[in-house]
Amino acid sequence: MTHFMVGFKLISSVKLGIKSLLLHKLRSGLTMLGIIFGVCSVIAMLAIGEGASYEAQEAIKKLGSNNIIIRSLKPAEESRQSGNVGRTFLLDYGLKYADGSRLVATIPGVARVLPMRIIRESVRFDQNEVPCQVIGTLPFYKEIVGVDVLRGRFLTDLDELYQENVCVLTSGLANRLFPYQDPLKMSLKVASSYYRVVGLVRERNTVEQRSQSGKLSGEPLDNNVYIPLSTSRSRFGEILTRRAAGSFQMEKIELHQITVQMKDTSAVETADPQIRTLLKHFHTSNDYELIVPLELLRQARQTQRIFNIVLGSIAAISLLVGGIGIMNIMLATVTERTREIGVRRALGAKKRDITAQFLVETVVLSIGGGVVGVVIGVITPVVVTHLSGMKTIVTVSSVLLAFGISGAIGIVFGLYPANAAAQLDPIEALRHE
Amino acid sequence: MPATRQPVIRPEAIIRIEGIDKTYVLSAENIVHALRGVHLNIDQGSYVAIMGPSGSGKSTMLNILGCLDRPTAGSYWLGGENVATMPDDELSEARGKKIGFIFQSYNLIAQLTVIENIQVPLFYQGVDLATSHGRCVELAKLVGLGDRLDHRPAQLSGGQQQRVAIARSLVNDPIMILADEPTGNLDSRTGTEVLEMIGQLNANGKTIVLVTHDDKVAARAHRVIHMRDGLIDREVVNRPWPLVGK
């Protein structure tokens, strides 16, 4: 048979199949429903899963995948009872400058170590007072964290060297403090010292970004004031006093955070246990925590993979049910059209012609259901995002997957009824009432 | 054994059946011999009626003639090929190319229009619908349904449906047309119309084999073959038939 004849037969068979299906519109529609729901749920579920994990992964990526973050932790209540002297006591905990030097000296693959002091203080200008995080850090904070300088400049080595009273603000904070003034010409007051504003930087989480990604409200905005680390050390000292429950609480804390930047991601993996061992050796209490964004990212991806498998299985089961529905209907159709099969065989149809005819019908049903399912499946996540604010991402691969499965279901579940039709004895088929 | 008297086989006949058996083995004890060594030859252009009591093997005979079934034993030469031993696909091809069927219950395909029904045999031979359209319209006109091309079988009377079936049986230009009680479902007037149409086909040179219970129907044929218990009992020649190609 020539290619032309095969093509002609295929086109005619598809037309004939559609014609036969249209003869029972309601039945065909109901049969397709199973596939429609299956395909739709595959796409929509994967889109929701993808969206959720995308958000988590983005948040983690912001921390930097080459970085290992070590934070000071206030030790748990019981473990510091021993240090309690009367109503006032000194709590000495957290990361030390020495930890930073040790990390550079002993851990292979360390590129830079960024120390940070993070102090919660109110920042004042004129009548305006805003609670902030006053972050004392080094100039290369800019590269490691990736800040975006909007105006002016970030901290410099000279600021650090001369313990300058300068600061860099996040832009939102600047707007609140200096609604009518140019912040770069002003100074603000933190505790008892004044700091000259030398630059503005973009927040890491701006309001617009957040409403877009649909995060819950209540998460604090970045209200950050960056000052040189040396300035922070000399102005605030190492002992911070805090009133808590009627008693003064004094904390001695050198550094709040150390961000270790590794040379590459593979170094991150080897350094993680090494850093833990090192810190354990020099810290008697558990007064720090290690955050490995790469590890978190990996976990997030792993979680997503499991999530996808679970969602995928649920969707696959619904597709399977749809396929069984199709098979059921096709078997009924074959029985119903036994006479037609006999007639076609008498008029020269070979077994494979009959197989093709019924297979085409099943595939048309399932592909038709697949197309409708894809359309609904692409629309559903948009509606979900609109109603619940959840982020959803429809990936091309999920659409192709769902569509491919629906086509495959047509063939797999169509094969048996189509074969049953082809195997009918022409004479008996012709006698069938 | 009077039934063993068989006509002499003429090797030049276009349809030759030589010692055909058809046995149905239902169980070890229950074996049905539907045909028991039948010999028959049919000349091109002749009109043959098969008669006989119920269960005598007429339909079985016709099914074998129509390549719908293979005999248990014996050979069947159809246009120079032994159909008796053909595999299934070749049987399908033989039906599609060499046989035209007219059934008692018309057997049109419900979801297809008149013109599409007429096209079906050509479809299975891979003929393009556009190519065959003219021929199918012509045949529809021949059977007087030129104005009903886009009607569905359900919208036609029984007589009209049988005429569509006649047009369909002609579309592949078959060696012979087989009709199993073609007027069985029709009233006598439309039945006569259909028979006249079949007679006309024969007058134009088509070989016809027709099964009937009706003497009046059989009277239109050149030869009437009477079957009994799976054998040809006797044969009556009503009138001579033209010897084509001799």
Ligand SMILES: Nc1ncnc2c1ncn2[C@@H]1O[C@H](COP(=O)(O)OP(=O)(O)OP(=O)(O)O)[C@@H](O)[C@H]1O
């Ligand atoms: N598929 C089958 N299985 C078993 N026996 C069969 C089968 N088909 C036909 N027979 C038997 O073969 C014999 C001949 O049947 P056939 O249908 O040829 O009769 P017929 O002459 O056409 O009868 P009628 O005039 O009633 O149509 C009958 O005894 C019948 O029971």
Ligand SMILES: [Mg+2]
């Ligand atoms: Mg019969």
